[in-house]
Amino acid sequence: MNDEIKELYQQVILDHNKNPRNFGTPDSCSHDANGHNPLCGDTVHVYLTVNNGVIEDAHFKGAGCAISKASASIMTDIVRGKSVEEAKKLFEAFHKLIVDDSIEPDVDVYGKLAVFAGVREFPSRVKCASLAWHTMQAAIDNTNEVTTE
């Protein structure tokens, strides 16, 4: 099997794809938004409960490829308990990680997100990985709808 494919579909990603965390509509939330990748049909809905600038809860729903599902699953895990500012910074770091060849995917720095470094070898899949993050951003910004293309 191709090495880059193995990098892309690491066990963690396959696992989150099969058993997504924080999946489903929560009873209540303070912010939410709908994300759509028109080219492959991926959709994701992100629900956040933000209190005093801190993301107390995060869920998602939707249908998509393994990369977009795992990304949403891991994102909702990671941002919980983070401040809105920290979440935005994480998005920036994440985005660099998945497009920039020169960045070392250090687990100490990126934590669980490091598994997404393999995406950089698949330019057509960057949008799959970033869709959930764009949607979270839109939820925070109170833009209800976001599409990536």
Added chain:
Amino acid sequence: MNDEIKELYQQVILDHNKNPRNFGTPDSCSHDANGHNPLCGDTVHVYLTVNNGVIEDAHFKGAGCAISKASASIMTDIVRGKSVEEAKKLFEAFHKLIVDDSIEPDVDVYGKLAVFAGVREFPSRVKCASLAWHTMQAAIDNTNEVTTE
């Protein structure tokens, strides 16, 4: 100078271009038509007096290149006194002469028309040479307008 150019612009043609015969609007005519080559802007108006199936008189007016003017001038000379049938046959023969490489431009057969054999080396000029003839045909057929393209 290029030989084919010399063939095209024979003295006879240059002469008819400079001093066109049968040029101008006659006092009366039985048939007439207007011809137009939209690509180069050549126009020719042909006037015929046909009696008992015989072309008794032929004139033309118009503006155009040397080839189209000489062609109209020589045509109006030649068809005079010919029957409508003969004129049509002449047109057919003339058309073959200016497009078909394999035809010997024999003066005994083609008379004055033989000078137009050089046109066959200039595909873009065939329409110039045939415009007057198409227009005569249109006059005979009572089609008042003809364009070549």
Added chain:
Amino acid sequence: MSDQTHLTTALDVDAIRSDFPILQQKPYGRELAYLDNGATAQKPQCVIAAVNTYYREQNSNIHRGVHFLSEKATKAYEGARTTVKNFLNARSEKEIVFVRGTTEAINLIAYTFGRSQIGEGDEILVSEMEHHSNIVPWQILCEERGCTLKVVPISDSGEISIEDVQQLINERTKLVSMVYVSNSLGTVNPIKKVIDIAHSHDIPVLVDGAQSTPHMRVDVQELGCDFYTVSGHKLFGPTGIGVLYGREEILENMPPFHGGGDMIRSVSFSGTEYNSLPFKFEAGTPNIAGTIGLAEAMKYVDSIGYDAIHAHEQDLLAYATEKLQTIDGLRIIGTAENKASVISFVMDGIHPHDIGSFVDRQGVAIRVGHHCTQPVMEKFGIPATSRASFTMYNTREEADRLVEALQMVREMFG
């Protein structure tokens, strides 16, 4: 399917493959198995060379020039039109209009025939399996003119029923516009029957030929259609060139589309006269190199022969269909009786995008997505499919490689 059948196909696939330089590409160090021919076909060397030669030896603007290159270019351009006329068996060169592709061809009809002949309360009939380019132009027209788009439904196998066509056609129908071969399902529609029904009601028919022309001989006179479209790039020709065939009488009565050079007889600010066919519909400098390359592609297809191509493709279709069905949880979308060599499929629990990326790294190029036929996806309740589309240069070995790669996907995703 026995090897016997395989051997009886008259194609020399090795020879054909050597005509296509791109097949030497080695994505990720592997042999390229290009199974994305429905999106665009690769180009044989003769087509590439024709384009090259045009720019090196003939390039000039056409029609209005009296110089050496201009005469060469005009002859090549109009010669290409004659080749296309013969290829489609049109009656005359007047019926052959060069356009960018099927999309432009259909839009041209929507803007000219549509806007002059279809009005409030009128209906246009399409099918549920149309490509977006045979839906959206009519939606735009309907919104503007208050007409209605009617849709012939498709069955679970991806087929239309002639009874539905018969029932949906009525005195308000002003045009039937239908795909001959579906790009996402592979279905070959009974287009001749549809045309006959429409014509018995004096309704003109546009046939979207984007996917049929690469697979089968099309004789527009025999078909009797009023409009037919070709995308050159899907027929082994250059990008940016295609054909709109239109019956002379119907084209003659249509208003022009684009205004500009070459489509006029004379222009003045007090009034303009349009040129005769086909020039009336070809405003501006055309894709001259494209037409020459397209003509060369048609000659290439003719030199191989549609019979041989068809036999080979049908063999691949049957072979690949059988093999694909051995994969766990794989379901083929589009199981019409009469199919071209196009296979769409989905796999339980695995998104087509993941499939596409995975098989790509094995050197196998397929297309994943909605294939510009979202209503088909909606009908089958899926966001997308994976699609393998085969042509004359493909082999059973390539089908095997796809199947192997899919088995690996299956394993990985469990």
Added chain:
Amino acid sequence: MSDQTHLTTALDVDAIRSDFPILQQKPYGRELAYLDNGATAQKPQCVIAAVNTYYREQNSNIHRGVHFLSEKATKAYEGARTTVKNFLNARSEKEIVFVRGTTEAINLIAYTFGRSQIGEGDEILVSEMEHHSNIVPWQILCEERGCTLKVVPISDSGEISIEDVQQLINERTKLVSMVYVSNSLGTVNPIKKVIDIAHSHDIPVLVDGAQSTPHMRVDVQELGCDFYTVSGHKLFGPTGIGVLYGREEILENMPPFHGGGDMIRSVSFSGTEYNSLPFKFEAGTPNIAGTIGLAEAMKYVDSIGYDAIHAHEQDLLAYATEKLQTIDGLRIIGTAENKASVISFVMDGIHPHDIGSFVDRQGVAIRVGHHCTQPVMEKFGIPATSRASFTMYNTREEADRLVEALQMVREMFG
């Protein structure tokens, strides 16, 4: 003009000529002097090679593919858009729409901006020197919508007056659409002034850039125009490709033109959503090879540099103008102060067609006819002109050869 001036032009013409394979052609056994660049320019080897390489190594359909070739092709296609954006100094790739050429660009505006923004009683302002492609689309629109085409007249030297523009613009004017450089007269219009006047009335301006782009650096932001058009084939690029630049806000508010694949976000029979810019205006498979070739052509022009090109062309213009005037009975049509290297002329008693055929046999390619500007011919009371148009690979020697050939014509016709 002294040799001094000649020497100061920074162009290495010999090196440039060797980049253009077609210049090796020998029509009728003579060196080719190609002076028909206004109709279409020849292609440097790098452009021909880019097209060739695309078909041999990258060909695939774009945007929706996840496989190797599709990623290569998409990158090349979108990379070409970035090159064009930088070349014209647009703000963003969203402002760059690929079309077939200037004719399609203007028609696109007429069908979209025109049909949504211009109605009964409104006016569109053009000049008397427009190419047919900037006249006929507006005539079609005017006939359909009851608006009026107003015309800025030209003087005997072939120039417009800014006072006329000022006077003709009024509250009914909805669009000014004007050529930057006239293809038949060579006139360079004071387009910046026209734009400023129009904008002071909040009227958008379309600039026909078919002939300006080959001769001078155009910065659309500096110009401030709302629309700008490029014909790739006139800019040393492939046939069948061109550019419509449009300001983002104005494009954003326009309805789509062609419906089909890639211009949509989602399609269903109950309603369709359009894609974002620039894709909204690029329905169907584009001329992918063409865009890549065009980007290469722009890089080539940049590598030579507009300053050097301009100096060289202006030298040729001055030189040829002087020499041509020595010919008996030759009159130059178009004597504006600010001219590009385009010279139209007539000769007493000799029809341009005869001139064209004659000089062609001397190996000199010029264009004869109305150059798709019949109103200009009408204004000057002539059926046609002969036109020599010079570009970077032309030389004084070629101008001499034209002059010699014309002297022979003069002799022959007496």
